[in-house]
Amino acid sequence: MHNIVENTVIEWFTSDTEKRQIERILWVSPSNDVAISIAMEDDKAFPLMKTHSEYIAGLESNLCRVVEWVNGNIPLLDRELDEEYLNLREKSWDAIKGIVLDEPGCFDKSFRGSRVREAQERTGLHKSTIYRYLRRYWQGGKMKNALLPHYNNCGSYGNDRMPGEAKRGRPRKFEEESLGINIDEETKQLLRSGIRLFYNNKNKSPLKHAYQKTLEKFFTTGFRQEGQAIIPILPPTDKLPSFGQYRYWFKKEMDLEDTLKSRHGEKRFALDYRPILGSSTYESFGPGSRFQIDATVADVYLVSEYRREWIIGRPIIYIVIDVFSRYIAGIYIGLEGPSWIGAMMALANTTMDKVQFCAQYGIDIEPEEWVSSHLPQKLTADRGELEGEKPSQLIDVLGVDVENAPPYRADWKGIVEQQFRLVNLRSIQFIPGAIKERYRERGQRDYRLDAKLTLKEFTQIMIRNVLYHNNHHHMLWYDRNEFMVADEVAPVPRDLWHWGIINRNGRLKKQPENIVKLNLMYQGEATVTAAGIQFKGMHYGCELAMREQWFVIARANKTWRVKVCYDPRSTNEIYLWLDEGRQFETCMLLEREERYRNKRIEEVEDLLEIERYQGRHQGSNNMLSKIELDAHTKAIVDAAAKKTEEAIQQSQESSNQRIKGTRQRRSNEKLINREQEVFKLSEQVTSPDSPTSNVVPLKRDGKPETKQTYIPPADKLSKIKAYLLEDGDDDE
Structure with a gap:
């Protein structure tokens, strides 16, 4: 809801032009149907009448807006003003107060004209002077101090003067004293750069040292060499800014906060120099x-x-x-x-x-x-x-x-x-x-x-x-x-x-001590497996898991993760996180994990990491050995395949013939292997010529064993080989 009241400043603008018109509302009728305004930036402006709805429509259609207007020419405190200024203000006010206090009559052109003539006759002031007082009063927000003389507009108070031929500043007491130079904008920029480079830094150099370095860097006209030293050449002192000028411009343009931060750092500034405004x-x-x-x-x-x-x-x-x-x-x-x-x-x-x-x-x-x-x-x-x-x-x-x-x-x-x-x-x-x-x-x-x-x-x-x-x-x-x-x-x-x-109640919070401790502990996730609740390589168990058959479910289906908290100073217990931290279940370290008991979590993690490292180191050796194994295996397989293929080609048997008699051939092969696999406790090999030389007779009931006819292995093998040459029965 837009509200137009007295002293509101309105800015009118259009999209097709950069011109703007700013006016101040001087009076609004009690029925809110008429408003009187005056242009702010017009030295010949007079009050104008507009309808209240015109302003409302302009605000709603974004053709105008309400702005904040601050007039720096109008002092707010009388005690800081010279008595001469106050007298001039009272003289001006006495000339127009009979006009401006009669609202809304003073906004009518004919009525205002007659009252201005009366003021002329009473004060002897010119008509244009009285109208100037009226405009200053109305444009200044209908304040008496708007009638003060604008002496701040005279001269160049607060502004830097343009340098000329004559030397500015206080005259020197002695002629031989350095006068310095007139500081123009270019020289001023060099001084600023010198302050920034040589004073506003962590070296915390004195201002005199910064002045010297500034002259060496920015005002040098050449160099001369003496031995290994290269010495800068500076102009005469009357062509250089003096240290007093350097200090003047440093103080005039110094940003104290920026200087302190540059020399001491942000942290030191915040600790030692920041404003202390609160408690x-x-x-x-x-x-x-x-x-x-x-x-x-x-x-x-x-x-x-x-x-x-x-x-x-x-x-x-x-x-x-x-x-x-x-x-x-x-x-x-x-x-x-x-x-x-x-x-x-x-x-x-x-x-x-x-x-x-x-x-x-x-x-x-x-x-x-x-x-x-x-x-x-x-x-x-x-x-x-x-x-x-x-x-x-x-x-x-x-x-x-x-x-x-x-x-x-x-x-x-x-x-x-x-x-x-x-x-x-x-x-x-x-x-x-x-x-x-x-x-x-x-x-x-x-x-x-x-x-x-x-x-x-x-x-x-x-x-x-x-x-x-x-x-x-x-x-x-x-x-x-x-x-x-x-x-x-x-x-x-x-x-x-x-x-x-x-x-001042209502700020303290009460929680059960166990719940607070639970929420303050370290948090993590454990995995429910068939071997227990696994956490950081250790396994735990609890009554809840046994009662709800977690480990059976994990083995029958699959594992899942649960939220836990723990104190890293002990591995003996962890705590299941239940009901979003409102309840907990204590899980005890399983008996088979005895090597982890009464240890710190960090110690267990270090142990497991060392074991993993050793496993990774051994894994590389295993891989090399496996490569060697595969190479030997491939060589044996290749040689065997070659021999088998040659034998198949020589025998010229069909596939069906090769399959026949498998059972009998297996028995014969087993018999041959038995002769080769038999335990022999003596390293002496039995000769075929003395077949019983190594036979130790065993006695049964005090009687020697009956001798049996010994058949040499060579004869058995020859019989088996002869049999293998014959056609055996089918395996089936």
């Missing part, structure tokens, strides 16, 4: 609107829980903190990370019952001392741990919106970063084994040898720090809003948390 407190509506999570390596060395003489290095501290109240919602103190596993442990801790959590470390607390066991609406984190596919379940299932900070932008997580500093100042720097200074002097005692605390004992100290911060830390710098001030809420995280729960 983290106002980024969150209430408790749970936004949590921040971050990790740091603690500045203290610990000893082993099992062998206190062993130094195990520095622990990792993860903190999850509520932005609105500064309430610490979860922590993780361990040796994992900074990584997704460490972040996973810290996020799982935000949903734990803190009474049970503290009891694990021998600390008894009341529920109100650490009440948070929720997930947030938004989570601000580093790009490392919470980037990629791993945290997708935070968004998809748990409903947590993950926001990753840009690289090197610790200020995006300033609240949690501040906690690391406070924890170090409160406790860590006083613990044995703490890092006092980053670099030790020669001969100074190694602070690592002072380590006394185990990981569990250090965690106890960190829990005590959290309890102190949440319940007693008075934040004088916290910006309480007007409602907090009215309710006399102390700037203590616990009080701010409870006030926010009552007055």
Whole structure:
């Protein structure tokens, strides 16, 4: 719906011409049937009357449009104006106020003419002067300040003057002082290039050095050689821009933001020089609107829980903190990370019952001392741990919106970063084994040898720090809003948390602890096979699979894939993903996979990769051996085929004749093979002349065996051969 009101600026245009006409609406009749306007860019314009419907039709048919008109000649604040200007404005206003205040009569030509004559007689001004005041008032939006003198149109204020013969600028005190030159557009461009090349760069050169390099590059007239050095030749100093001129144009045209980014880089600019216009407190509506999570390596060395003489290095501290109240919602103190596993442990801790959590470390607390066991609406984190596919379940299932900070932008997580500093100042720097200074002097005692605390004992100290911060830390710098001030809420995280729960509820999310852990674990796909649920080369089983006969179905039909999640620190269990993450089924490693038990997933993957590598290496040797085997086989087959073909041609038997007697020939062949395959325990060969020389008589019931007539193998073979020459019976 188009609406035409007083002071609306309308631009009329047509498609067949580049000319435009801009007019301002001066008055609209109460019945919205008539509108009075004046042309904006006409020095002799007078108010014109048009129908309201004409404007509406023009807007609807795109023959005109409403534009925003800003008149830079009209100041908005009187206190910045000279008294002389104000007096001239009042004189002009006094001449026309009796005319312009009489609306709509002043828009009638005859009425306006008579009132202008009256003003002439009263003020003594010329008629054209009064009409000029009227146009300036109407074209300026019917504002008194439109009658101010337009002195800014005089001279060349804000514009660069064209260089001439005379030297511009302040005269020098001494004649021998360098005057410089008049800076024209070409010289100005050379100075800009010099600033861009030699000042706005990562070298961070001083401006004086940039000026010198600019003269060497752009104002050199030649070169001379002295030995190995090539020295640029510059014109006399009165033909060169002075350093003062160089500095003047640098300051006049300098884009400070661009200069800082060029010299320090985008990341350093964002961290140290960007405008600080907001506050983290106002980024969150209430408790749970936004949590921040971050990790740091603690500045203290610990000893082993099992062998206190062993130094195990520095622990990792993860903190999850509520932005609105500064309430610490979860922590993780361990040796994992900074990584997704460490972040996973810290996020799982935000949903734990803190009474049970503290009891694990021998600390008894009341529920109100650490009440948070929720997930947030938004989570601000580093790009490392919470980037990629791993945290997708935070968004998809748990409903947590993950926001990753840009690289090197610790200020995006300033609240949690501040906690690391406070924890170090409160406790860590006083613990044995703490890092006092980053670099030790020669001969100074190694602070690592002072380590006394185990990981569990250090965690106890960190829990005590959290309890102190949440319940007693008075934040004088916290910006309480007007409602907090009215309710006399102390700037203590616990009080701010409870006030926010009552007055700004609806941001915290409650999920069962097991479901949260399930969705925080690593995710993957396993294959249901007849041998079990196969995952990363290992096989698992579960009651659900046995009850629903998954392995029988897989063997009878085909395999299929299922979604699982797992903790990479243990191979003993994986978890089937059921009902889109709302339920799960535990799968145990099968007994036959004993070699994988109590290992990390990475260790198993390394083992399987090594075995695959060895298999690939052996495969190449197998291929070479198979090629050799095929070559020998082919040679034997070719020789046998040749001999067989020759024998067939010599025998001249038909195919039917060759098939006959196969059974009898097989028996005869078997008999011959038996003689050749018989076991012979003695290497001495029996001679035909002494057939019984190697026969050992066996006694049965104390009596020697009866001698049997020995038939030499040669005689048997001769008989068989003679038989083979005869026609045998048909096999059938």
